[in-house]
Amino acid sequence: MEKAIKRYLPIFVLPTLIAFTVGFIAPFIVGIYLSFCKFTTITDAKVIGFSNYAKVFQDDTFVHSLWYTTLFTIITMVLINFLAFVVALALTKKIRGSYLFRTIFFMPNLIGGIVLGYIWSLLLNGILAYWSKTLTYNATYGFWGMVILLLWQQIGYMMIIYIAGIQNIPGELIEAAKIDGATKWQQLRYVTLPMLRSSITVCTFLTLTNGFKMFDQNLALTNGEPSEKSELLAMNIYTTFYGRPGWEGVGQAKAVIFFLIVGAVALTQNYLSRRKEVQQ
Amino acid sequence: MKNVKRFAALGMTAAMAVTALAGCGAASSSAGGATSAGAQSTTTKAAASTTKAASGSTASSAGKVYYLNFKPEQADQWVALAKKYTEETGVQVNVQTAASGTYEQTLKSEMAKSEAPTLFQVNGPVGLANWKDYCLDLKDTDVYKDLQSDDYALKDTDGSIKGIAYVIETYGIIYNKGLLGKYCQLDGAKIKDASEITSFDKLKEVADDIQAKKDALGVEGAFTSAGFDSSSDWRFKTHLANLPIYYEYKAENETSTAAIKGTYLDNFKKVFDMYITDATCEPTLLSGKTGDDAASEFALGEAVFYQNGTWAYNDIKGNEVADDDLGMLPIFFGVDDAKQGLCTGSENYWCINSKASADDIQATKDFLKWVVESDEGRKSLSTDMGFVTPFKTFSDYLPANPLVKAANEYNKDKTPVSWNFTTMPSEQWKNDLGSAMLEYAQGTGEWDAVKTAFVDGWAAEYKAAKS
Structure with a gap:
């Protein structure tokens, strides 16, 4: 058995590996190379060393979007997980139409970010028009607009993961807790939550990286307006690359720094929340 | 078991993070920028249309023309004109229009493709500084010779003709x-x-x-x-x-x-x-x-x-x-x-991509000549698109655009x-x-x-x- 698996390993792995190399690894390496270059189109790059990286931190918009994104990520991560968990708890109780509700909550996730952003910009601008404001009036409006959008989009997805987790908890654990006289709250606190650790790991990981990498919703909802103040990191990289002639390399350098940040944050998160997982 | 899971999680983390970066790299290499950028303005992204070469007709050369148009207002007219040219000569002309306000980024991603635009435009000296390595010297072209005056040519510091204004606007x-x-x-x-x-x-x-x-x-x-x-x-x-x-x-x-x-x-x-x-x-x-x-x-x-x-x-x-x-x-x-x-002035200069193949360059030159010299081309530019052009060939083709008339009257x-x-x-x-x-x-x-x-x-x- 073991041998057979080894023999067929290349056949099963190769297609994915090739796709992964072409789609991710090669662009990734080219991307790192380009961050050390000056270029107009990526086919005529000239190596210039580290000066792109020096420019990154002289660029106020990058520093601004860095903390703006951090704040955004923290807020959406906490809110999405909390709300998704609450909804999941509610929809695993025996209530009428819970399957219908699950489907409805999950649906926003099936719509692309650009479309969502456009719909929400119409909705929110329509509401803000009562006060003669628009989403792009200042960066705070855009910030909360994006938070609302992302919550609406992602709660359903995380909810599904939590529901799966909750349904996986063996009935006898809850039953034993009940017999021992645990209250509803104690059941939740000492049985359900610890048993959901691995779901929490996955969900926090996904919301964390999604928040950091969010691009299309940002583009469609505020497009960084006003004055590039509502730009998240990914969008800042994009506008640097495409919006400023001569700054393509700087945009690429930002992308490399972005990669390091997202990688470091995600690994740390993974390490921290894995430690507390319960093995079944 | 625990180790396997941990390894899987690590792998997943790495994959996600790489995706973050590759996403940016991929946008530039696959030139997805054009389409995603289109969404940021509500203006129409003109339907890009490829006109098929009429099979077996008088295919004069193997070259193709790819025009990256700057003006969304005239997107449909350019596509129609390209189609006519293809019907007449069999040369394939592809016209794409960048969404309003996104020309530079569309051009940047299109230029990195192997099928890069053969005809594009810059908006003046500052735009030229960025693209001059890609601009062919147009000194010997027919379009340049058709210009009313040298003022409408965009010159590099060494005096070579890098761009030709094709519309004068007010x-x-x-x-x-x-x-x-x-x-x-x-x-x-x-x-x-x-x-x-x-x-x-x-x-x-x-x-x-x-x-x-x-x-x-x-x-x-x-x-x-x-x-x-x-x-x-x-x-x-x-x-x-x-x-x-x-x-x-x-x-x-x-x-x-x-x-x-x-x-x-x-x-x-x-x-x-x-x-x-x-x-x-x-x-x-x-x-x-x-x-x-x-x-x-x-x-x-x-x-x-x-x-x-x-x-x-x-x-x-x-x-x-x-x-x-x-x-x-x-x-x-x-x-x-x-x-x-x-x-009154122009910020629309035609440039021919010097890095295109010789056949494509020739095809593009022929196309431009046809646009400013043939009846079809002149009619389309002046009547359908409403352009005032700086070419000698257009003396009988004045646009019906009432704004042009009003502007000329005031400027007299x-x-x-x-x-x-x-x-x-x-x-x-x-x-x-x-x-x-x-x-x-x-x-x-x-x-x-x-x-x-x-x-x-x-x-x-x-x-x-x-x-």
Whole structure:
């Protein structure tokens, strides 16, 4: 058995590996190379060393979007997980139409970010028009607009993961807790939550990286307006690359720094929340 | 088991993180930028259409033409013209149009493809600086020989011909003669005839009065919304900002500068103040207003004045405003109003991609020759697209565009304002200026920030562009 698996390993792995190399690894390496270059189109790059990286931190918009994104990520991560968990708890109780509700909550996730952003910009601008404001009036409006959008989009997805987790908890654990006289709250606190650790790991990981990498919703909802103040990191990289002639390399350098940040944050998160997982 | 899970999680983390970076790299290599960028403005991304070569007909050469068009207003006409050319010669011509305000980024991603545009355009000396390595010397081409004067060719520092202007345009303040005539009939109107508006002060007086009497006149405001969406902000950060630059260059007797002084910024402020106070909408709504919003406000007769150029005709025709009611005034600036004409110039230069294959270059040259010399091409450019061109071959082909007529009439005994915004140091300068203007307009910023963006920003960006 073991041998057979080894023999067929290349056949099963190769297609994915090739796709992964072409789609991710090669662009990734080219991307790192380009961050050390000056270029107009990526086919005529000239190596210039580290000066792109020096420019990154002289660029106020990058520093601004860095903390703006951090704040955004923290807020959406906490809110999405909390709300998704609450909804999941509610929809695993025996209530009428819970399957219908699950489907409805999950649906926003099936719509692309650009479309969502456009719909929400119409909705929110329509509401803000009562006060003669628009989403792009200042960066705070855009910030909360994006938070609302992302919550609406992602709660359903995380909810599904939590529901799966909750349904996986063996009935006898809850039953034993009940017999021992645990209250509803104690059941939740000492049985359900610890048993959901691995779901929490996955969900926090996904919301964390999604928040950091969010691009299309940002583009469609505020497009960084006003004055590039509502730009998240990914969008800042994009506008640097495409919006400023001569700054393509700087945009690429930002992308490399972005990669390091997202990688470091995600690994740390993974390490921290894995430690507390319960093995079944 | 635990280890396997941990390993899987690590792998997943790495994969996700790599995706983050590859996402950016991939956008540039696969040139997905064009499509994703299109979503940021509400303007149409013209359907890109490939016209198939008529099989087996008189295929003269193996070359193909790929034209990356700058003007969304004329997207459909270019596609139709390309189709005609293909039917006639069998040469494949592909026309794509970048969404409004996204030409540079579309060009950048398209140029990195193996099937790069063979024909593209730059907007003047500053745009050329970025693309000159890709521009073929057009000295020996027929289109260059057809030019009325060398002034319409874009030259590099070494004197080679890198770009050829193909359209001359004029902008100013478009007004609705019908509505303005109606205003003159009102009690206590400041003027009795549109021709009395000959200075900024008069225009301002009239605009203020129209704004006050907008209900009696049945309009929403004197001026259309000065929207700062990317489909509209260039009307102010580029076109309106041309005037202080024009007058300063004139006063200093120069054609470009490393450091602008901003002598005429007070006039600039007065005009801009008029645009945002005597308007169809609250200034706090400007950040979301698009170019389409302004065009439709004017076309539906909700506003009397509309700062834009002759190219806007395609967007406003066929609505409430009759062609006979279209008039044009200069953007009075309070400096030399009696002599100042409308702003006339070009920021549309054709360039041929020097890195394309020899066959494709030849095909592109032939296509351009056909466009400016054949009856079909000349008819399409002048009548369908409404262009005034700088080519000798067009003497019998004048556009039917009423805005062009109105502009020519006004400019007859005036000095046209030249287009100096092609010397603005960078796109970034314009963006910074636009942001500062928006913040000032909606009340979240001071006018001083506009001055800083204009004067200090110029020096900084000029230096950055030269380094």
